[in-house]
Amino acid sequence: MEVKPLKIGDLVAKIPIIQGGMGVGVSLSSLAGAVAKEGGIGVLSAAQIGYDEPDFEKDPEGANMRAMKKHIRKAREIAPDGIIGINIMVATRLYANYVKEAIANGIDLIISGAGLPTELPALAKGSRTKLVPIVSPKKSARVILKMWDKKHQTAPDALLIEGPKAGGHLGFKYEELVSDETYENYDDTIREIIDMVKPYEEKYEKDIPVIVAGGVSSKEDMEHCLSMGASGVQIATPFVTTEECDADIRYKEAYINCKKEDITIVKSPVGMPGRAIKNKFMEIVQREGRIKPKHCFNCMSACNPGETVYCITERLIEAVKGNIDDGLIFCGADAWKCHKISTVKDVIGSYIK
Template identity: 55%
Template sequence: MKRKPLVIGDLKAELPLIQGGMGVGISLSGLAGAVAAEGGIGMISTAQIGFREPEFDAAPIETNLKCIGKELARAREIAPGGVIGCNIMVATRRYEDYVRAAAKAGADLIVSGAGLPAKLPELVRGFKTKIGPIVSSLKSAAVICKLWDRHYQTAPDLVIIEGPKAGGHLGFKEEELADMEALDYDSEVRRIADHVRQYGEKYGKKIPVIMAGGIYDRRDVAHYLDELGLDGVQAATRFVTTEECDAPDAFKQAYLDVKKEDIVITKSPVGMPGRAILNKFLREVRKRPRPVRRCHQCLEKCSPRELPYCITDALLAAARGDVREALLFCGTNAYRAERIETVHEVVADLMG
């Protein structure tokens, strides 16, 4: 089936496909630009985006803010005219500065999860940047829509529903993730979509609803677009094992080597459950904590002395290829990767 374009206000992507943001350093300009060049929407993760810069250790936030513009510019060189955005976690320290930096640098789209982006409309005022929350429940979608309606007289430009099969931090309780079938999540997806459409009607605009989490092949795409009637999908894990992905080769090889039983739910230092590959690092930190030696100014609510390990250090190890000593986030379907593909091949397979 020929897929309809994804239209977000005056933004138009040829394909109803968003590449999910993956940090630290996994989805930067290389991957985002390649996806945008294929007609999808490429997303740059701003999480510790400046980690390669020499001044990062001394001034992490200021370095990150400068690198947002650099990465967006590089992605634009790869995909002139493509749709490119930023994924910015609400839990990020000085979140407001990150959002303003992305909007000022010309990000077409900003999506935010890991918290409720209550002030996001105010932060992009005066810019053309489109905005959307990442939600996992009807409750969180309802809260955001109500807040934006009441305080800013607006509604989201799009809404991304991140389901229980996603990688990284998850908006679910551990017991829910232990029995995903019992969640009946398709019913929750329908409820969220119906609620969002009510706000679209109120503001006289179409609010695309996008499904994320577990999107790996065209059957997944068909389920959410054709059967559930959503407007698009977001895929992340599938893009890791591509030539263009910004991850190091060792990180990609970890996906190629992992077995289904080695993909586990782990409790992140930030207090949220997350999905990752069970490796030497995870086995060891389960037994004994690793003292945090330096604060990288990553998260707003963080008490280094109380953490079992530093999540930035663990993710930086992944971004630098030290996969035995790293936190390797992944989605449920990472074990299905069999070879390194190109972004063109992945997009063609997903979109048919």
């Protein structure tokens, strides 16, 4: 199958691959810059992007804003002619502030999920930044398309379909993620969402490329997505076990060492299900029911620090720093297929060879 460039408005990626934005700290400027340099779209994660700034505990917002600017600049230095995006979760407290800061620092596109980004067009109005909402069930796609049309008189620049095999927080109910039927029928959902976009392309006289994410673990998976009418794919898990990934080597080794049965669906303390690798931390949570947070980082709007079963920021930071027994290790369903440390160039090459 011929691999065509991915066009999102006036942005043209040589290869139709977007690197998934993984937080906390897994995809920062090193990984995003490397992917953009190879012709894909590199994506930072805004989720506690300033976690390693010296004043993060005291002033998480200030640290995050400073780090966002720093990592956008560093990614640009790695890939001066590349495309750099950022993933900003709707569930983030001060969501609007992060969107505006990313735009002010010249980000090329914003990918936004973990909730419906209904107000994103208003926040980005007047900018050149492309807007890419994440959808999972058909209902979420329908809501976004209708609401952006009615309220903002616009349509997304691209639509990202994140399927049930994706990693991190997921846009499905827990019951759906443990049902085989969800996985077996998801190709039909992808085709229906692609068809759903067409009237808006006609109305706004622009292409709205659809990108598919979740379980795109091989060239064959990518070709299957493209054969259904997708314009590109988002890949995350295979990039974790690269030299350029910003996570600690022990985080990467957790992927390499895990087995299929080690990957499970967890109930995140912020009200969404997620996919992660079983470890000692998860055993403790299951046994004790709650691990009291040491500190509140004011990260997620749905979190009540007095009741939450654990602090998700605290545990994602432990993981990315390599303290894998004490951290939450988010991953995609196919993390068990990662067998060695490679490079971004090699990963991309395996999809387009």
